[in-house]
Every structure is written in structure tokens, then in C-alpha cells.
Amino acid sequence: QAQLVESGGGSVQAGGSLRLSCTTGTYMYTTHCLGWFRQAPGKEREGVAASASDGSSNYADSVKGRFTVSRDNVDNRLYLQMNSLKPEDTAMYYCAATEAWRVGYDCLLGSWRPEQAYWGQGTQVTVSS
Numbered sequence: 001q002a003q004l005v006e007s008g009g010g011s012v013q014a015g016g017s018l019r020l021s022c023t024t025g026t027y028m029y030t031t032h033c034l035g036w037f038r039q040a041p042g043k044e045r046e047g048v049a050a051s052a053s054d055g056s057s058n059y060a061d062s063v064k065g066r067f068t069v070s071r072d073n074v075d076n077r078l079y080l081q082m083n084s085l086k087p088e089d090t091a092m093y094y095c096a097a098t099e100a101w102r103v104g105y106d107c108l109l110g111s112w113r114p115e116q117a118y119w120g121q122g123t124q125v126t127v128s129s
Contacts, residue, residue: 004028004095009123012085016127020080022095022120029053029076032118033100033107036069036080038091038125047109048093049080053100058108063089085127095120 008020020036028034035050049059049069057069068081078095096117103111 004097004118004120006093006095006120006123009093009125011126011128014086014127014129016085017081017083018085018125019082020093020095020123020125022078022080024076024078024095024097026076028097028118029071029073029078031100032097033103033112034071034078035096035098035107035109035112036078036093037096038089038093040088040091043091045094045114047112050107050109050112051078052105052107054105056106058106060109082125085125087127087129089125090127091125092122093125094122 004022004024006022012018036048037045038048039045051057051069066084070079096119098117102116
């Protein structure tokens with residue numbers, strides 16, 4: 001059973017920052033694409049940022065320039081630094097992983113298939129205006 005464990009969510013005012021963290025096992029960390037997705041009430045789940053094992057990353061247009069995804073190769077940890085938060089960023093955020101061969105080794109968000117990914121339990125981010 002793959003395990004992805006998120007932490008770091010919370011409530012913040014617009015313009016503030018939060019950092020999400022996701023831990024996983026060594027095998028998954030080194031062989032899978034890792035990413036962050038979010039789902040707001042009444043909306044579909046959307047990709048936010050993805051990270052390849054070579055350190056490359058890609059982002060949804062809505063978060064470019066504000067969010068940064070990064071890896072800690074010592075602790076097998078994936079981070080999402082979120083700056084300049086907006087109320088529309090309010091959502092449940094999920095850490096996810098998928099085999100790189102399924103989506104391409106560049107791990108582009110648009111190539112992910114939710115049914116083929118592994119998911120964490122989610123962490124809530126709430127941004128108030």
C-alpha cells in the first residue's frame with residue numbers, strides 16, 4: 001500500500017503564505033512523478049504542480065509565479081510553497097504520485113490520470129479575504 005502523508009495546511013489571510021509537505025517511501029520518491037492537486041467544494045479536482053525525479057517541475061497557470069514545488073532528497077519529502085495566496089486557492093490539497101512511465105518522465109500535469117495515481121489523505125487550505 002503506497003503511502004503519501006501530507007501536512008502543513010491551515011487558514012491564512014489573502015496575501016499570506018503556507019508550505020505543504022508530503023512524505024513518501026524511498027522507492028516511490030525516486031521512481032515516480034510527485035505532485036499536488038486540489039479540490040474545492042463543488043469543483044473538479046485540478047492539478048497544481050508536479051515534480052519529476054530529475055528536479056524539473058510544471059505548474060497550473062493559476063499558480064505560476066506564486067507556488068513552488070520542491071523535493072528534499074534526504075527526507076524523501078515533497079513541498080509546495082504557496083505565496084501570495086488568494087481566496088480562490090481555498091481547497092483540499094492532495095499529494096499524489098504516479099509512475100513516470102505512465103505520464104512521461106517530464107511528469108506534465110495534463111498527462112496524469114487520477115485512477116492511475118496514488119493519493120494522500122489531503123490537507124485543508126483556507127484563504128480568507
